[in-house]
Amino acid sequence: MKYRVIAFVALVAAVIAFFVINRSTGGTATATAAGHHYTVTVTAGPTVEVTVGTNQATSVVLTAAMPSMGHALPEAALTRVGPGVYRAAEDLFPMAGIWELTLRLTGEAGDETLTVALPIIN
């Protein structure tokens, strides 16, 4: 009978562990935004990777700001690391919190600015 209780407790613990793992973000956050020329999927923390869709971009420039702290970071041109994939060169974020990432995309389809907000966990 003791084993049944242990089995039951183990089952409950497994359910809870599933929820915990399922809910945790693993240190990165993702957001998508669709403009009229481009779509972007942004994965952030601690660096930023942007996947550009719909049309090809020739350059992607990122500016990041944290409105609640009243501070912003200098523009950072992202490096193309694969087809439609761009990455920031270094760790960008000096602190954790909600950051607004503005992407200035240029390409043959036109220029477009898209903004996403993401929780950054350092």
Next chain:
Amino acid sequence: MKRLLSLVVVLLVILAAPASAHTVMAGSDMRFAQSIGGSELTVVIKATKRVPGTLAISAERYDGPGVPLALELRSAEDGSTVRGDLSVGGTARLRVTRAGPYELTLRAGDEISVVPFRVLVARGAAWELLIYGGLFVAAVLLVGGLLTGRLGRGLTFAAALAVGMAATLVVAEPYLPQPQPDGAAPTADGLGRPYVQARVTTTPPQPIAGRDFTLRLQLVDGSTGRPVDDLVVHHEALAHVVVTSQDARYFRHVHPRRVAPGLLEVRLRADIAGRMLVWAELERVDSGGQLVPATFEVSGREVSGQTPTPATNLTAVAGRPTTIKLEEQTRPWLGMPGHLIVRDAAGSFLGHVHATGRQFTFTFPEPGRYHAWVQYATSEDIVTRPYLVNVS
């Protein structure tokens, strides 16, 4: 048991999220006033309980002819777009396939308004599943034990454990944080946001009396200079803009259209020339209400024709509450039975108080001459009654 409890505690701590910031919530209508097409409208978006689902969008006319609107609803995440037409008094039903950020574009002639909002869908809390799961496990154990005739101490203890866990969570539920709905923005950290700075311009740069012009508010973050695109709908508008002439014969209370991030516009016409005083009342997410003042000039000659309603004279005592009564039955407008807007003669002070029942109570801060306008909606239109108040 101790381990189980500690696991539950860890789970609750991880699920604890900061309180939701200002957003448009599913289950509650989003109402926002728009001065568009020479009309004063309130657009209502009725949220959907689930996605895919349908948003019911309607428009209520408060003043002006009540122009029809062309609608375009676009997901800001995947770009999918649906269109519809909306006449005043009618309802347009637009389909949404996902929760998250959307832009609703309203068009009336050459005027455009792009309203960002979020479709949120309530999500059940994880502990609800644990409550029902615990009760289910207990029921299975007890019924199974009874049917098989093997309901011993062990099974009873296990069932009691499951019921105990469920009961603990039921008791603790009011104190547990509610989960964020699907489609919600990342929650702010409660630190507040900087004030707005506004650059107010007109097109043409110097409006001419008797001709249409566009008043433009460019809103930038007081810290970083970036466009402010996080205005909250407060008192049923993204911004309430009051424009009065220095001599107070001209008065408008309008609700500009958002045309781009940080850019609000409203079309106006003034029949008199001279200095105009502008105040914009607005509120950012995770911030307090703000009053942004500005001025501009109208050139040309006064257009004769409409005689403004003569102001009623009143007296008041500084620092003491003064009451103005509403004589008519009113229709709620911007969520209130009536609005009283007060300005001093110089134009350095603005007050905006709402009616409680059928009266306004306002305390004039200093002695002097004040202009006041009572505004309320009837079933026909918006009535504006000017007052001249001598405060001793």
